[in-house]
Amino acid sequence: MEKEHSIDDNKVKYINYCINVFARQYDMSLLESFNYLERYGGVAFLDECYAAEHLLSVEDAVKDLTVICKNNGGELESRHSEGCKFTKEDMSTKDYLVQSIVSQMVIYLMDEFRWDMITAMKAIYHSELFRKLDDVEIGLYTQSPKYVYCYLKKELLTGKYI
Numbered sequence: 001m002e003k004e005h006s007i008d009d010n011k012v013k014y015i016n017y018c019i020n021v022f023a024r025q026y027d028m029s030l031l032e033s034f035n036y037l038e039r040y041g042g043v044a045f046l047d048e049c050y051a052a053e054h055l056l057s058v059e060d061a062v063k064d065l066t067v068i069c070k071n072n073g074g075e076l077e078s079r080h081s082e083g084c085k086f087t088k089e090d091m092s093t094k095d096y097l098v099q100s101i102v103s104q105m106v107i108y109l110m111d112e113f114r115w116d117m118i119t120a121m122k123a124i125y126h127s128e129l130f131r132k133l134d135d136v137e138i139g140l141y142t143q144s145p146k147y148v149y150c151y152l153k154k155e156l157l158t159g160k161y162i
Helices: 011-024 029-037 044-047 059-072 093-113 116-123 130-135 145-158
Strands: none
Touching: 011 029, 011 059, 011 093, 011 116, 029 044, 029 059, 029 093, 029 116, 029 145, 044 059, 044 145, 059 093, 093 116, 093 130, 093 145, 116 145, 130 145
């Protein structure tokens, strides 16, 4: 009997929030942050240790990610000498909306294609659609997650954004 695929919405949202806060801590784009964290084991760490990690402050999560990535060959040093306190108010409306849409699209991909979370995140962050979603001039981040997902799905199935 095949194991039932389970999706933890809160876990997906938490990991995307950590990617966003990490990006701000190190003055990176969301794509750069995801790529760095994925390459040096940060995303896998958050996935595996979510049960304990989400109980800590986001500042502690970023510190943990920094250590994990450094132990796996990453070379970033914090640009903020005494560390930073992050609140949801620190996040711009655009960043919040992009993060929310990405989180929901991860859930859609996991549900529809039966992908694991990291595969779904890679598909989104490396898509042409994500570059459009993160572009202020285009404003795609103001649309609903389902609407944006329709374009992502088309890109994934056809290789073309439009």
